[in-house]
Amino acid sequence: MNKQVFIMDHPLIQHKLTFLRDKNTGSKEFRELVGEIAMLMCYEATRDLPLEETTIETPISKTKTKVIAGRKLAFVPILRAGLGMVDGVLRMVPAAKVGHIGLYRDHETLQPVEYYSKLPLDINEREVIVLDPMLATGGSGIDAVTIIKRSNPKSIRFMCIIAAPEGVKAFTAAHPDVELYCAAVDDHLNENGYIVPGLGDAGDRIFGTL
Numbered sequence: 001m002n003k004q005v006f007i008m009d010h011p012l013i014q015h016k017l018t019f020l021r022d023k024n025t026g027s028k029e030f031r032e033l034v035g036e037i038a039m040l041m042c043y044e045a046t047r048d049l050p051l052e053e054t055t056i057e058t059p060i061s062k063t064k065t066k067v068i069a070g071r072k073l074a075f076v077p078i079l080r081a082g083l084g085m086v087d088g089v090l091r092m093v094p095a096a097k098v099g100h101i102g103l104y105r106d107h108e109t110l111q112p113v114e115y116y117s118k119l120p121l122d123i124n125e126r127e128v129i130v131l132d133p134m135l136a137t138g139g140s141g142i143d144a145v146t147i148i149k150r151s152n153p154k155s156i157r158f159m160c161i162i163a164a165p166e167g168v169k170a171f172t173a174a175h176p177d178v179e180l181y182c183a184a185v186d187d188h189l190n191e192n193g194y195i196v197p198g199l200g201d202a203g204d205r206i207f208g209t210l
């Protein structure tokens, strides 16, 4: 696998992913699982954030200890399904700002259509993590990152729960500078652009619009 791609095979993530895929999992549990998986993935995807030393006083003595260095984060969910990951990642990094990119896949052409974009004003001072549970053809993720790059963030990472090999190939070719974090790379895309075995339509399952 390309060095730009990180598969998060932590047992807790893989266990939760099984229930996420199950067609008998209802919307409430599905939403909870998406949030929990996003939280665990965020923990792994921020593993290399630099630390700096600070001095504090415990009730017992003064001590030198560590805090995250000046780097600031922004999360950018791709609407709609990416919204399901926001609460989980904010639990890990509550001070992060949140931008939004609205894209949907035209069901006939499978091409992404942009309908909304609102990013933090200081995004050029931030490390960005883009959120979307699914990377299928890669079209939506590629376009979202292209839109975000226009605002010159310090760096961009892309976090999805399930990717198709076709999406990974297209995404890494279009944005070789963007690290891709996923919980699983599945088998293939079917003729309707759905990931096999996948989990179905993530947005519909999160919001109960099946």
Ligand code: PRP
Pocket (backbone or CB within 6 Å): 078, 079, 080, 081, 082, 103, 104, 105, 106, 110, 112, 132, 133, 134, 135, 136, 137, 138, 139, 140, 141, 167, 193, 201, 202, 203, 204
């Ligand atoms: C889904 C998913 C991704 C996109 C992936 O969104 O959340 O954004 O499809 O497909 P791609 O890699 O082939 O572009 P969808 O268009 O169904 O919109 P929704 O989130 O509003 O349901």
Ligand code: URA
Pocket (backbone or CB within 6 Å): 081, 134, 136, 193, 194, 195, 196, 198, 199, 200, 201, 202, 203
């Ligand atoms: N979008 C989804 O929600 N699921 C897929 O399998 C492909 C695209």
